[in-house]
Amino acid sequence: MKHSPNSPILLSSSLHVDEARKAIAQMVNELVAESKALNNPADIETVSLDQAINRILAADVLSPIDVPSADNSAMDGFAFHSQCLDTSSPEIELSVVGTAFAGKPYEGKVVAGQCLKIMTGALMPPDCDTVIPQEFTESVDNLQIRFKQNQVRPGENRRLRGEDLQKDKPAILAGRLLRPSDLGLAASLGIASLNVNRKLKVAILSSGDELRALGQPLDSGSIYDSNRYSLTGLLNRLNLDIIDCGIVRDDPTSLKEAFCQAAKEADVLISSGGVSVGEADFTKQIMQELGDVGFWKIAMRPGRPMAFGMLKPVPGKSPARKTLFFGLPGNPVAVMVTFYQFVRGALLQLNGAKQTEPALTQAISELPIRKKPGRTEFQRAILGRGPDGKPTVKLTGSQGAGILRSMSEANCFVILHQDQGNIAAGEWVDVALFDGLL
Ligand code: AMP
Ligand code: MG
Numbered sequence: 001m002k003h004s005p006n007s008p009i010l011l012s013s014s015l016h017v018d019e020a021r022k023a024i025a026q027m028v029n030e031l032v033a034e035s036k037a038l039n040n041p042a043d044i045e046t047v048s049l050d051q052a053i054n055r056i057l058a059a060d061v062l063s064p065i066d067v068p069s070a071d072n073s074a075m076d077g078f079a080f081h082s083q084c085l086d087t088s089s090p091e092i093e094l095s096v097v098g099t100a101f102a103g104k105p106y107e108g109k110v111v112a113g114q115c116l117k118i119m120t121g122a123l124m125p126p127d128c129d130t131v132i133p134q135e136f137t138e139s140v141d142n143l144q145i146r147f148k149q150n151q152v153r154p155g156e157n158r159r160l161r162g163e164d165l166q167k168d169k170p171a172i173l174a175g176r177l178l179r180p181s182d183l184g185l186a187a188s189l190g191i192a193s194l195n196v197n198r199k200l201k202v203a204i205l206s207s208g209d210e211l212r213a214l215g216q217p218l219d220s221g222s223i224y225d226s227n228r229y230s231l232t233g234l235l236n237r238l239n240l241d242i243i244d245c246g247i248v249r250d251d252p253t254s255l256k257e258a259f260c261q262a263a264k265e266a267d268v269l270i271s272s273g274g275v276s277v278g279e280a281d282f283t284k285q286i287m288q289e290l291g292d293v294g295f296w297k298i299a300m301r302p303g304r305p306m307a308f309g310m311l312k313p314v315p316g317k318s319p320a321r322k323t324l325f326f327g328l329p330g331n332p333v334a335v336m337v338t339f340y341q342f343v344r345g346a347l348l349q350l351n352g353a354k355q356t357e358p359a360l361t362q363a364i365s366e367l368p369i370r371k372k373p374g375r376t377e378f379q380r381a382i383l384g385r386g387p388d389g390k391p392t393v394k395l396t397g398s399q400g401a402g403i404l405r406s407m408s409e410a411n412c413f414v415i416l417h418q419d420q421g422n423i424a425a426g427e428w429v430d431v432a433l434f435d436g437l438l
Helices: 008-012 017-038 180-188 227-236 252-265 280-290 332-350
Strands: 044-048 077-080 091-100 114-118 130-133 137-141 144-148 170-172 193-197 201-207 241-248 268-272 291-298 305-311 323-328 361-365 376-385 391-395 412-416 428-433
Touching (some): 017 291, 017 332, 077 091, 170 180, 201 227, 201 252, 227 241, 227 268, 227 332, 241 252, 252 268, 252 280, 268 332, 280 291, 280 305, 291 323, 323 332, 332 376, 376 428, 391 428
Parallel strands (some): 091 114, 201 241, 268 323, 361 391
Antiparallel strands (some): 077 114, 077 130, 091 144, 137 144, 305 323, 361 428, 376 391, 376 412, 412 428
């Protein structure tokens, strides 16, 4: 089944979460291909390592050196040649001829019956191929050690030249979302800067006559525009440029103007509000003029209504790129759930990332959870540990789509899949953590 955004099937029936994700990934793929075809040199930037965190690597990093650059010891201990192990005696005695430190190699020879005291990271002398760790040895006297043959096998506790990375072979692959360990790895190779994809420009706007900016008085029936701040917080974790288009009133002229303005500059436009039944009608009409956007009913909770598609390049935009559009539901928790489920991965994919899905884990539900089959539910919860040390989850109170408190207290979503029904206490459930570790 092909899901072009305006396919009538999507308008009339509820769309499975996975189908929605697939349709989004397909469109993003097309946009990435179109963008590549433009061959714009400004799409790649060179940044120093301290600026590279959370950027996406544009080309493979080839190692300029072998790592390690020479054979060295993996342990503090004594280096010797494994020929010394060719004896029928269960115990071996070797005389110590010197010491090798990291950064201070031993220059002399080590012959049969001899060994060298060696520190972790010190160069292995050419005459030695094995290290017996210090803790398996006893000293006979100052210059003689003894150990049991069966404590070590030939070649053990030695790191070989190029064992970790070989010169001119890829060390970090294009498409990597750069994490602290990648920056450390680049630095260990002597690389001070990296080629990364340019930052995406993401415009956000909040739509609704009832919305007030912080600092304005709240008149009857109005509410503060909180989505702007949760969305900005989510986007800031992705290291991109945010264009804040403010609050837009529920009238076609203002909305059209705001969408056009955003499409002029942004790679992606994320709006919240104005896509639910009743409100969607005039948004739909504008979208038909500006691009190809579908209005989806997704079988999920929270976050059922959502618009998705692309806006045509606005005249004068250079390069003439389309703008990816996400019309998220207005409810504050639905915004965060739909962002996590659909937008985050699409932004990473559009920016060239290879791995776009956050990892799931599992935990035991402390209490029963009510769930209707036929839709995917995202429930806010706290991941902890039970008395037996096993991971457990407990929901953070009321799960209404507008209740931010239970979102703020939570540290994870419990994900209840389309076909799942009620969950019994003690049952394992899928969990997505809000925060990553590295
Ligand atoms: P809508 O999707 O426009 O029908 O909005 C659904 C609910 O979310 C309504 O109660 C809106 O008042 C609320 N809402 C919409 N936009 C925002 C926003 N930016 N900040 C906080 N609440 C909002
Ligand atoms: Mg509204």
